Amino acid sequence: MGRRLNLLIFAIIGFVLTMSVLAPEPAFADDCGPIDAESGICANDINGGDSVDVGADKTNPGDGGSDGRNNGGGGGDNSGGGDSGDGDADGKEEAHVEFPCRFVGTCPDEGSDPITIHDLASFTPAPTHVTMEPDGWMIVGLPANFYADADVNTDSGKLFEFPITVRFTPSSYSWSWGDGSTASTGTGGSSWKSLGVEEFTATSTSHTYAEKGTYTVSLTVNYSVQIKTSGTGWLDVDGTLTKAASGVTAIATTANSVIVDKECNRNPTGPGC
Template structure:
């Protein structure tokens, strides 16, 4: 695999299935066939994910803070081994470092509580509970699998993966959260206290 700085990195990634072998019709394979390695696509850079959190910029000690990313499969065009080519990057794993010495490697980008049909502070596959007050830097590295094609031909998988960091988040964990009771629904009285 190739890291963001172009250095080779090695680690076990449980959420990434091995790349499938390219389909080569019987009798058409020869010893001169081109094999594209992950290092060959170093000039093709995937789009970086954008990381978000809820609540935005702060956490309540003892309650889940929700982290999620936005990134989709995408194609980058360029020159591969001297030929015009496309490389398709698919985000396959998300490696969160929560800034308190813990991390999580998951196979989902997560989502906002509302989009997941959850209430605020419900746990998610990408949430984290902080146990101490303080300021934390939350880092996310996205692991992409890659495929290539020449001249609009079929996609061929490349063994390995590419890692790219998302934007870091800086957030404050506090245990001084205050709740406010209101006398009506905030949709009916959106200017009321706590709305």
Template sequence: MSDLAAFRPLVGELVVEPDGWGVVGTPTNFYATAETHTMSGELFDVPIEVRWTPTSYVFDYGDGTSETSTASGTAWRGPEESWTETTTSHTYASRDDVTASLTVVFTAEVDAGGGWFPVPGTLPVAAPSVGVKIFEVGTVLTNGDCMANPTAAGCGG
């Protein structure tokens, strides 16, 4: 595996939904964009192809917790899924600015013209870190639409 490390697999990125922020007590969605891919090159002056396959993902949520998953996670599909728990989401307990990170663990297969064969071992590759801003949200009961009547009870006017 160390001979193949020079090929350096494409790690993709860590995506945080919604758009790099979250709310205390509500799931924040994380997913990885790494995919199986093939690279061409030479090893010991022999042309080869290397197929990299992500096999696990280590999500570090930046608040002292992390999770290892065989799933890369998925994006929320529209507003009906926003703020719902996913296999790779995380719920923060306090308001903070954190830095989340992702390590993708790859396996490799090599083809030097005679077919694919597996390479023993794995290669962990870090994706770029992502800043995540966690907010606290409070609710307020109002007497009607505050935009139409800003002086109504609960509207602060």
């Protein structure tokens, strides 16, 4: 009986040693198949932390995803739901920053010069008309009075896709009298009646013709320009805008050939009397 027991013990020990020798080697991550994974014999963390922990609920940390910025760089969660970055997709946020600094010429970027007259080519002041008296004729040797209806006016529209208002203020007037002479005035002039003076009185915008003939009087108005947008006051724009006015054509003749509004016997001091 004791001999049989000893043989049984030796048989069990031999079986255990045999199974230890025949046991399979642990599989590496690259060789781990579905069956090996289910059996739990796949090795973990053998390739430096990039392997998947079978049975676990997450992967080891990697490089991360996009943070939602325009250039897609940086880390963040896989949804890409990071902050908005330097500006929204259509660049409007950036333009809101750049536009005011161009107004005052303080933009740090090269090429961001202040707004000039050339940037406002699509904006224009209201038309200006020239009026003369007497209407359509002049007496040689006597002043004819000219005046323009230019005034401060505004025009609205968009610049760089932003709404702005442009204000035009007449600053000077350049007259061409049609007889080769010119004049520059700081006013557009007024009628004799508005000035409270007699007809044929010399004014700051009158001209006297020395020869008979037909003359075309032309005028250009020079404007200073200001602009504003939401959140700003009026800001000066570099340069001066020049705008032509409608001219007038009139005949200069002698006094005795002109029909005056009153006969000489009723107005002995009138022209030609």
